[in-house]
């Protein structure tokens with residue numbers, strides 16, 4: 632633990648440098664959290680600059696996807712593909728996933744558990760051909776990159792959300808929120824039907840756009856965020872209520888109660904969350920996430936895209952978290968949960 636102190640001091644000294652990164656915590660960074668600087672426009676300025684740079688990166692990524700997808704993203708903030716795979720291919724994929732034992736990690740948040748298995752292409756090779764084929768899909772990568780507004784490498788996992796478990800504390804992901812101040816992408820490829828009462832993903836259409844009303848709301852949040860009682864909010868994932876949505880001219884969230892074989896890719900700087908489950912549920916999906924420093928002007932030059940690294944990206948990310956956590960430089964919320972089926976335990 633004592634080892635962490637010098638690193639914390641270093642982090643404080645470097646706090647101003649975080650301005651040109653994806654750093655988002657108002658509570659942990661005295662510069663980002665400064666009411667005076669945010670009154671002068673720091674937070675809104677970071678959003679505007681990130682958006683200008685992201686727009687030109689996204690414009691260059693645009694030719695790899697269809698005009699219809701570009702338009703759908705621009706209007707709604709997400710793209711969706713129903714019946715992504717031909718039925719036989721989807722069934723073969725399900726057999727591979729539900730017929731295997733996986734090295735699982737778990738994280739508990741309120742009354743929900745996120746269970747994850749990092750998917751390394753190197754480890755799937757030969758044993759899980761359908762999964763490997765899906766992860767190699769150009770179409771999916773291009774869509775994720777466009778939504779995230781960066782050409783970097785998405786990280787794929789197998790994921791089960793066990794929600795509605797008997798516990799007092801609510802699932803923090805079930806309150807509508809924006810993940811951060813700049814574009815990023817999260818993707819869910821659902822492996823079975825998700826019913827209305829089975830904790831579907833929810834997204835407020837159009838909430839990825841930084842309208843005048845949204846920027847004014849962001850500015851107001853930035854003045855108080857460092858002291859906000861909700862830790863997630865204080866760390867830059869702003870929570871939003873129904874009255875705020877109405878004041879920003881935004882609709883209520885759309886719930887993605889969808890059929891199996893549906894892919895949803897959302898820019899989660901838009902308002903989103905998990906619909907609360909009122910009974911125990913288990914949602915299984917292939918999940919991907921992509922976020923990168925929003926101030927980089929280029930799309931490529933991603934060390935994670937080097938073939939050797941890319942094929943082991945999930946385990947490398949985990950190993951990095953394990954090493955950085957004791958130094959106070961990263962949080963490692965994942966705990967090993969043994970080898971077994973992804974959907975076990977309900």
Ligand SMILES: O=C(O)CCC(=O)C(=O)O
Pocket residue numbers: 792804810817830831832833899903904905906
């Ligand atoms: O699992 C979901 O449906 C949404 C999770 C979420 O809100 C998040 O990852 O930020």
